[in-house]
Amino acid sequence: xxxxxxxxxxxxxxxxxxxxxxxxxxxxxxxxxxxxxxxxxxxxxxxxxxxxxxxxxxxxxxxxxxxxxxxxxxxxxxxxxxxxxxxxxxxxxxxxxxxxxxxxxxxxxxxxxxxxxxxxxxxxxxxxxxxxxxxxxxxxxxxxxxxxxxxxxxxxxxxxxxxxxxxxxxxxxxxxxxxxxxxx
Numbered sequence: 001x002x003x004x005x006x007x008x009x010x011x012x013x014x015x016x017x018x019x020x021x022x023x024x025x026x027x028x029x030x031x032x033x034x035x036x037x038x039x040x041x042x043x044x045x046x047x048x049x050x051x052x053x054x055x056x057x058x059x060x061x062x063x064x065x066x067x068x069x070x071x072x073x074x075x076x077x078x079x080x081x082x083x084x085x086x087x088x089x090x091x092x093x094x095x096x097x098x099x100x101x102x103x104x105x106x107x108x109x110x111x112x113x114x115x116x117x118x119x120x121x122x123x124x125x126x127x128x129x130x131x132x133x134x135x136x137x138x139x140x141x142x143x144x145x146x147x148x149x150x151x152x153x154x155x156x157x158x159x160x161x162x163x164x165x166x167x168x169x170x171x172x173x174x175x176x177x178x179x180x181x182x183x184x
Contacts, residue, residue, distance in 0.1 A: 029146040036139040072098040
């Protein structure tokens with residue numbers, strides 16, 4: 001067998017191994033993004049499960065705050081019914097704002113703030129919010145790694161052809177940096 005044939009076979013084998021390695025890495029990164037999203041979804045569901053208890057507790061003390069309670073309930077329903085990750089991200093941002101308003105309302109009711117049930121629910125919800133925040137950061141980091149991997153050479157040559165598409169990160173909504181305005 002001529003030397004050029006052996007060199008050609010070695011080059012082809014090296015290219016095949018490199019493509020397999022690139023593909024496997026992209027699959028691993030895509031699965032990490034999906035897992036990171038699933039972790040966010042778990043925490044969002046936990047929050048959705050806690051919200052009705054918080055709303056019912058607040059209702060007993062703040063009956064005339066129905067607008068805030070309805071906004072929280074509507075935002076919760078929007079998150080629960082969101083189909084795509086993008087829709088869920090937008091609905092989640094709306095829910096976060098509604099919850100800020102709810103807790104601002106609760107500040108005006110000393111008896112409610114002193115209620116042990118409310119304090120426990122608020123602590124659980126606060127802990128869940130912290131977990132959601134951490135999971136969002138982790139998700140965004142994972143999405144950045146994945147998007148970078150599919151956009152850099154040489155993976156960019158095979159990523160599109162093999163169905164790897166760019167993923168969307170969690171972004172803060174406009175106005176998220178400001179506290180909600182509550183009037184009595």
